[in-house]
Amino acid sequence: MKNMLIDPVAVRHDAVIPAGEPWIHEIIKGQHFRIIDLEGNQAADTLFFNADDYEDRYSAQDTIRAQGNIYLTTGTKLMSSKGNVLLTIVDDTCGRHDTLGGACATESNMVRYAIEKRHMHACRQSFVKAVLGWGRGLEKRDLPHNINFFMNVPVTPEGCLTFEDGVSGPGKYVEMCAEMNVLAVISNCPQLNNPCNAYNPTPIRVLIWDSTD
């Protein structure tokens, strides 16, 4: 594991994202990007786009197929829909992240929990708000299936999908190196209907810095 300490002079962006808020920011090729689960077991729903070609975006299916494993951790290359490497996970104190569970949406909450849940805040609302605010032609249509950093969603050999207790904890983090210029979008998950956030969504912190490696 690398040193937690980062040279403050190299830091280009440092933000705390409250639960239920979107965040969108460019990361330049070679920069490092760390997401810190400040209080533990908070779902950080995350998307990436090739910053020079928004048609080329994160692909959950291409990512898991390329490495032949459904879990994301150190060494995972985050693949795009056009077969490019967007970022590589270079450090991970959590150990396992999900990319099959997708994002919560008001519509899927109606299916999963109750039709009366339509009013409840959901990640898809934040993703749409983030990309519409960013502009440059991005809209709901462009949202691919996301990564759920800090979430644990195992698959059984019988083909069942299960939601297990989190393997994250306060201060655990995942760190990536950008392999190209990327646009990162996060929804810090507001879900209150299942234990993914222990029914208590909490803030996360994001850091982007120029690497000296």
Place this chain on the structure above:
Amino acid sequence: MFEEFVQPGATWSHVLKRGTSLRITDTEGGANVCAMFHNWENPTERYNMPDTLKAQHIAHITRGHVLYSDMGRILCSVIADTAGWHDPLSGCSNAALVAQRYGTARYQEHRNEYYKNAYDGFAIELAKYGLSVRDLTATVDFFSKVVVDGSGKMSFVTGHSKPGMHVELRAEMNVLVILNTCQHPLDPNPKYEPKPVRLSVQKVVAPSPDDPCRLSRPENGRGFVLTERYFM
């Protein structure tokens, strides 16, 4: 209503109307049908892999399961299946994968036997409907089985689908179905050997109150309610 053959590696599309079904038959065994689904009336509504998996707690697709859109509605229900397992995880092949695994075979020398890949087939077919790769998210690989072990490792099961096996999808909305018969991207066969399938489209009765897909999970009951409300 009609039948059609899809040649090996070819791409096919159709707006499958609510009240009809599409039966896909693996005539020779070992086929892979990579498919995507959009609401024809508003194609920004489309098949959503995570919503399909987590609403039903599944990582495979078979009879009794449904395919969810991102809008909480059911695009298609699986009303018959003799293969028992279809893969929603692995996605589609692309030009780089096909060239790296099988080499190159151009139209100039090979005519319609030239090597095709699923991504390019989808991109071209989407364009015929005014859509693009912006509209390409997850796909389902019918007739292919990929299992996941305790460490998360994915393994392709060779020889899963036998000659004559079929799966039948009932359209619950007017669904743009785009599919092709390119090989599964994890198929270890070193040779370019995609297989054909037979398609048949027929009229079907609307799902009854005790339809197995509706009753297979309480989530699906709500999914059918939301889909039926869309047509009210």
